[in-house]
Every structure is written in structure tokens, then in C-alpha cells.
Amino acid sequence: xxxxxxxxxxxxxxxxxxxxxxxxxxxxxxxxxxxxxxxxxxxxxxxxxxxxxxxxxxxxxxxxxxxxxxxxxxxxxxxxxxxxxxxxxxxxxxxxxxxxxxxxxxxxxxxxxxxxxxxxxxxxxxxxxxxxxxxxxxxxxxxxxxxxxxxxxxxxxxxxxxxxxxxxxxxxxxxxxxxxxxxxxxxxxxxxxxxxxxxxxxxxxxxxxxxxxxxxxxxxxxxxxxxxxxxxxxxxxx
Ligand SMILES: [Zn+2]
Numbered sequence: 215x216x217x218x219x220x221x222x223x224x225x226x227x228x229x230x231x232x233x234x235x236x237x238x239x240x241x242x243x244x245x246x247x248x249x250x251x252x253x254x255x256x257x258x259x260x261x262x263x264x265x266x267x268x269x270x271x272x273x274x275x276x277x278x279x280x281x282x283x284x285x286x287x288x289x290x291x292x293x294x295x296x297x298x299x300x301x302x303x304x305x306x307x308x309x310x311x312x313x314x315x316x317x318x319x320x321x322x323x324x325x326x327x328x329x330x331x332x333x334x335x336x337x338x339x340x341x342x343x344x345x346x347x348x349x350x351x352x353x354x355x356x357x358x359x360x361x362x363x364x365x366x367x368x369x370x371x372x373x374x375x376x377x378x379x380x381x382x383x384x385x386x387x388x389x390x391x392x393x394x395x396x397x398x399x400x401x402x403x404x405x406x407x408x409x410x411x412x413x414x415x416x417x418x419x420x421x422x423x424x425x426x427x428x429x430x431x432x433x434x435x436x437x438x439x440x441x442x443x444x445x446x447x448x449x450x451x452x
Contacts, residue, residue, distance in 0.1 A: 220448050221263040223285035224322045224345050224372055224401070227361050236394070236448050237401040238264035239347065239374070241289050241324065245406040250274050253406040256438075257284070260445040267324050267347075268317055275317065287322035287345075288313040292329040310337050322372075324348055324403075339368045347401070349373040354384065358398035374401035378408045378437045382416050388435055390444035404441060412436035 222235040267289035303309035324347040414434035
């Protein structure tokens with residue numbers, strides 16, 4: 215199914231006018247294949263283009279690789295290093311090397327928990343990454359965002375203004391038009407788990423992490439409902 219022309223992947227930023235496009239990203243965050251499959255079905259149904267920041271190998275990599283509407287990017291986790299643990303590498307460079315082998319030729323990156331720093335950015339350049347998506351500037355700050363060059367112009371920094379869990383933490387309003395009318399670069403970031411749970415408040419996610427159970431009769435308007443309304447609203451103006 216052909217994606218609506220309003221949507222773009224992060225890797226397209228250099229070739230499209232970002233002001234006319236909406237960018238969707240997903241941080242995989244080690245979700246199960248069942249939850250990822252569910253998310254990929256919704257991506258197909260909604261006919262969007264998006265960038266998926268991958269955290270681990272999965273049998274669904276081929277499904278994503280074979281879909282031109284999906285960019286595969288990396289989502290390295292440096293938190294272990296911060297805690298003195300050596301899972302996935304004993305240095306920042308080793309961790310990056312580990313993640314870039316999961317998928318072929320990634321050019322976009324966002325670190326788990328947005329861990330960042332000059333050394334890390336230099337290493338992104340060394341390993342051929344072009345788009346760094348680690349800056350979150352909430353839409354509520356009312357700052358018009360745009361992509362910009364790092365001091366090494368091989369790296370382009372792509373700030374983003376909305377994320378599902380942060381939406382819940384700030385208790386933002388659900389009306390998608392509120393976000394779409396902001397001028398400048400608009401990058402939305404979702405997590406498969408929040409689409410799957412249709413999370414309406416963070417305590418539901420905490421319950422899920424503890425019990426691994428999806429509560430029945432969860433009728434409140436949540437992240438999946440917002441996602442569906444948002445994509446419909448964007449296509450309305452196509
Ligand atoms: Zn993450």
C-alpha cells in the first residue's frame with residue numbers, strides 16, 4: 215500500500231521540505247515480536263512512512279527491510295555503561311559497533327533514554343551515521359524546530375517535539391490538531407508497547423511491566439487512539 219505523501223522518514227530530511235512533511239518515529243525498546251507485528255500492521259493500515267529505531271534482532275527485520283516506507287535506524291543503549299555494566303560492549307564505541315551490525319547501513323540514530331555527548335556524536339560520524347535524533351524539545355516550549363548541522367557537518371541534528379510517554383507525563387491534550395498547527399519541523403515518536411496497550415496513563419504501563427497483563431475493559435482514550443486520529447488528520451490535509 216502506498217504511503218500518503220505527507221509522511222516522510224528521517225533519512226529523507228535532506229531531500230524534502232521538512233516544513234511540508236510529518237515525521238513518525240518508533241523506538242522499539244526491546245518489545246516482543248507480537249507487539250512489533252501489531253505495530254507494523256497499524257503502520258501498514260495507516261499508510262504512513264516512518265523510521266524505526268531498532269534495539270534488537272527480530273524475525274520481523276525482513277518484514278521491515280522489505281517495506282520502502284520504513285527506514286531502519288538504531289537505538290543504542292548506553293545505560294549499562296553508565297551503571298558500570300558491559301552488556302553489548304565495554305565502551306561507547308563498542309556499543310555503537312554492536313548496534314550498527316543489527317541492521318544494514320543505518321544512517322539515523324536515537325539513543326535509549328536520549329543519552330548523548332560530544333564523544334558519542336563524534337563516534338556517530340565515525341560510523342557513518344548522518345541524522346542524530348537525540349534532542350527532545352517539547353512542543354509546549356513553543357520553539358519552532360528545524361534540522362541543523364553539528365559542528366562536524368557530516369552530522370545533522372533532528373530535534374523532535376512530541377513523544378507518547380512524555381505526552382502522558384506532561385498530561386498534554388489529545389486533540390492532534392494542536393500539534394499539527396505548530397510551525398516548523400514536526401517529529402512524533404511512539405513506542406510499540408504504548409500503541410499495543412493504548413496507554414492512557416503511565417501507571418497502566420507500570421502495571422503491565424509488573425504483571426505482563428493487558429487489562430480488559432480499558433476504555434479510556436489512549437496513545438493508539440491518538441495515533442489513529444493523528445494520522446487521519448494528516449491525511450485529511452493531503
Ligand atoms: Zn528507548
